[in-house]
Amino acid sequence: MRRPTLHAVAARAGVSKSSVSRVINGEPTVAPEIRQIVMAAVTELGYVPNGAARNLVTQKTNTIAIIVSDPPAGLVSDDPMFAMVVRAASRELEAAGKQVSLVLAGSDESRLRAEQYLAAGHVDGAMLVSMDGSDPLPAVLARTGLPIVSHGRLATPGLMPSVDNDNLGGATKAVQHLLDQGRQRIATISGPLDMQAAQQRLTAYRQTLKNTGRRSIVALGDFTRISGAEAMSQLLEDDPQLDAVFAANDLMAIGALRTLREAGRRVPDDVAVVGFDDIEAALYTAPPLTTVRSPMGEQAARTVRLLLDLLANGSADSVTLPTELVIRESA
Amino acid sequence: MRRPTLHAVAARAGVSKSSVSRVINGEPTVAPEIRQIVMAAVTELGYVPNGAARNLVTQKTNTIAIIVSDPPAGLVSDDPMFAMVVRAASRELEAAGKQVSLVLAGSDESRLRAEQYLAAGHVDGAMLVSMDGSDPLPAVLARTGLPIVSHGRLATPGLMPSVDNDNLGGATKAVQHLLDQGRQRIATISGPLDMQAAQQRLTAYRQTLKNTGRRSIVALGDFTRISGAEAMSQLLEDDPQLDAVFAANDLMAIGALRTLREAGRRVPDDVAVVGFDDIEAALYTAPPLTTVRSPMGEQAARTVRLLLDLLANGSADSVTLPTELVIRESA
DNA sequence: GCGAACTGAGGGAACGTTCCCTGAGTCTGA
DNA sequence: TCAGACTCAGGGAACGTTCCCTCAGTTCGC
Numbered sequence: 181m182r183r184p185t186l187h188a189v190a191a192r193a194g195v196s197k198s199s200v201s202r203v204i205n206g207e208p209t210v211a212p213e214i215r216q217i218v219m220a221a222v223t224e225l226g227y228v229p230n231g232a233a234r235n236l237v238t239q240k241t242n243t244i245a246i247i248v249s250d251p252p253a254g255l256v257s258d259d260p261m262f263a264m265v266v267r268a269a270s271r272e273l274e275a276a277g278k279q280v281s282l283v284l285a286g287s288d289e290s291r292l293r294a295e296q297y298l299a300a301g302h303v304d305g306a307m308l309v310s311m312d313g314s315d316p317l318p319a320v321l322a323r324t325g326l327p328i329v330s331h332g333r334l335a336t337p338g339l340m341p342s343v344d345n346d347n348l349g350g351a352t353k354a355v356q357h358l359l360d361q362g363r364q365r366i367a368t369i370s371g372p373l374d375m376q377a378a379q380q381r382l383t384a385y386r387q388t389l390k391n392t393g394r395r396s397i398v399a400l401g402d403f404t405r406i407s408g409a410e411a412m413s414q415l416l417e418d419d420p421q422l423d424a425v426f427a428a429n430d431l432m433a434i435g436a437l438r439t440l441r442e443a444g445r446r447v448p449d450d451v452a453v454v455g456f457d458d459i460e461a462a463l464y465t466a467p468p469l470t471t472v473r474s475p476m477g478e479q480a481a482r483t484v485r486l487l488l489d490l491l492a493n494g495s496a497d498s499v500t501l502p503t504e505l506v507i508r509e510s511a
Numbered sequence: 512m513r514r515p516t517l518h519a520v521a522a523r524a525g526v527s528k529s530s531v532s533r534v535i536n537g538e539p540t541v542a543p544e545i546r547q548i549v550m551a552a553v554t555e556l557g558y559v560p561n562g563a564a565r566n567l568v569t570q571k572t573n574t575i576a577i578i579v580s581d582p583p584a585g586l587v588s589d590d591p592m593f594a595m596v597v598r599a600a601s602r603e604l605e606a607a608g609k610q611v612s613l614v615l616a617g618s619d620e621s622r623l624r625a626e627q628y629l630a631a632g633h634v635d636g637a638m639l640v641s642m643d644g645s646d647p648l649p650a651v652l653a654r655t656g657l658p659i660v661s662h663g664r665l666a667t668p669g670l671m672p673s674v675d676n677d678n679l680g681g682a683t684k685a686v687q688h689l690l691d692q693g694r695q696r697i698a699t700i701s702g703p704l705d706m707q708a709a710q711q712r713l714t715a716y717r718q719t720l721k722n723t724g725r726r727s728i729v730a731l732g733d734f735t736r737i738s739g740a741e742a743m744s745q746l747l748e749d750d751p752q753l754d755a756v757f758a759a760n761d762l763m764a765i766g767a768l769r770t771l772r773e774a775g776r777r778v779p780d781d782v783a784v785v786g787f788d789d790i791e792a793a794l795y796t797a798p799p800l801t802t803v804r805s806p807m808g809e810q811a812a813r814t815v816r817l818l819l820d821l822l823a824n825g826s827a828d829s830v831t832l833p834t835e836l837v838i839r840e841s842a
Numbered sequence: 843g844c845g846a847a848c849t850g851a852g853g854g855a856a857c858g859t860t861c862c863c864t865g866a867g868t869c870t871g872a
Numbered sequence: 873t874c875a876g877a878c879t880c881a882g883g884g885a886a887c888g889t890t891c892c893c894t895c896a897g898t899t900c901g902c
Binding site: 852853856 | 873874875876877878879880881882883884885886887888889890891892893894895896897898899900901902
């Protein structure tokens with residue numbers, strides 16, 4: 181049983197398909213009685229315009245791609261960032277009447293697919309999420325000429341507009357807070373350094389400590405809980421005297437808390453911990469996590485609006501959102 | 512600068528567009544030298560077939576919709592379930608060469624949009640995620656005649672095939688474990704009762720207790736951390752003597768742990784806590800959470816394969832995946 | 843009262859593919 | 873050697889819309 185076409189509706193209503201098209205698209209130049217007849221025929225037949233035909237003739241799809249760099253299949257990913265960003269962005273897109281196409285770009289193969297997908301005209305624009313600096317995808321996609329924006333700054337600036345949060349300022353506040361508390365040996369657990377956010381948070385940490393003549397104590401993580409736990413172990417080994425840790429995101433801070441607990445260190449008495457992001461889980465750690473709030477949901481929404489601007493005006497300016505220190509009990 | 516068309520490639524290669532089409536689609540009935548000439552022209556011009564035109568003529572889109580029931584915009588949602596399920600499903604779909612269209616169905620308005628979207632032929636099939644029993648969407652979408660499957664059993668069975676995990680068995684194991692430990696007053700924090708999973712977990716709890724002659728102590732949550740914390744407060748008020756809690760998911764268990772900590776109850780000494788799902792965060796609570804492992808990622812992947820079966824064979828049978836108790840320190 | 847301007851409906855060409863059908867050329871077997 | 877089968881390229885009709893253009897009918901101004 182094939183779906184009814186514009187033609188069928190026109191025949192049913194006894195008018196031309198042009199008129200039906202006009203009614204469907206809400207054009208004003210159509211007589212009320214014709215509109216009525218057409219509407220009746222539409223509901224009677226249960227007509228819904230065919231998307232592909234529309235896309236073909238109008239050369240637009242009303243669809244936006246959200247392209248997320250996906251970790252290798254082995255890694256688990258209940259990643260709160262993914263949930264928040266994808267969900268917030270989808271909501272904002274839906275509010276604007278756009279459909280959402282989700283593209284996971286993990287392997288080289290899937291990157292190629294993503295490129296072809298965009299080139300095939302399936303979408304009107306795209307939003308990139310958490311691309312690391314070594315990822316060739318942004319540059320490749322930028323070459324398609326489609327409007328594209330990035331959630332989070334890219335390694336190569338100027339490639340496309342982006343919305344980022346103030347990583348430098350936030351990390352500085354976090355480390356400064358530890359200094360203000362009189363902490364002497366402040367370590368950090370960094371994120372993967374091919375990501376801009378991780379870079380900037382580390383830079384701010386280093387700079388802030390340097391201003392006080394202290395030395396950096398750095399362990400490398402990859403923004404996951406387990407990497408935070410492991411990095412913390414290493415830090416304790418490197419400097420058993422450390423009395424504070426700044427983790428570059430909350431997930432790693434949570435991992436660090438576990439290691440500290442297992443090592444018998446009290447938080448914050450022995451070791452103070454500060455995270456970054458203020459994910460919801462930060463409210464539920466023991467003790468509750470002091471962290472830097474980066475409004476990921478709002479960032480995602482703003483990124484979408486940036487893209488919509490770009491679509492409408494042909495240009496849009498990058499934005500940096502402020503971050504704020506949220507003091508709880510871990511530091 | 513318009514993208515090159517099939518026609519342009521044909522002209523460039525000096526062959527008919529039929530031949531180009533055949534080469535593009537990898538049909539065997541084409542002479543090697545023609546294939547070569549065409550391929551050269553394709554790469555030279557950077558040709559990528561237009562998706563809309565393809566979809567129109569073939570009447571298929573190679574796209575699957577993932578339809579997620581979205582909570583009202585106010586509620587936060589770093590929901591690990593969302594991340595796991597969407598990510599795992601997307602991966603599986605990509606592996607099958609399908610594009611993913613993400614549809615958030617929150618408001619009545621967006622439900623209507625979802626319906627129109629499917630009816631417009633934008634997708635070949637759909638996967639429903641976490642629909643509550645009162646949601647009219649599954650029934651409405653089933654009427655479109657498109658192949659649709661559900662991640663998690665629906666309230667109205669027989670509407671479409673689904674993949675669920677063994678909620679009954681899992682919850683029974685959890686409560687039994689508490690009984691085996693000699694716990695006397697075992698409470699539960701239930702999920703929203705219009706969801707099948709919550710229903711079943713509550714039923715199993717009730718039944719298992721009933722078999723021992725104990726009475727049920729129930730508080731209602733909605734699967735979020737905060738609701739778990741609040742429900743725990745209420746339980747402590749209702750029965751200060753309780754010595755065990757079965758939370759219907761890990762997020763609520765995490766909330767309950769916080770309330771217990773704030774109330775000065777030791778876990779598991781004073782109160783044992785068991786969760787459900789075994790999300791990654793369950794490894795990082797203090798103490799680590801005893802819980803029932805429900806393989807959400809695998810469930811999502813299986814749901815996708817069920818849909819692919821349905822697409823290929825016209826029929827597919829529902830599946831129930833086993834659950835398993837994971838004993839850690841909280842009980 | 844008549845030409846000009848305007849309103850609103852219909853016809854039909856496009857959009858860029860796929861795929862059926864035709865037919866030219868080649869191969870096979872008796 | 874020639875009919876018949878077989879191979880493979882090209883022509884062109886679909887797919888279901890949108891939107892430009894034409895044109896009939898009405899309204900308006902002078």
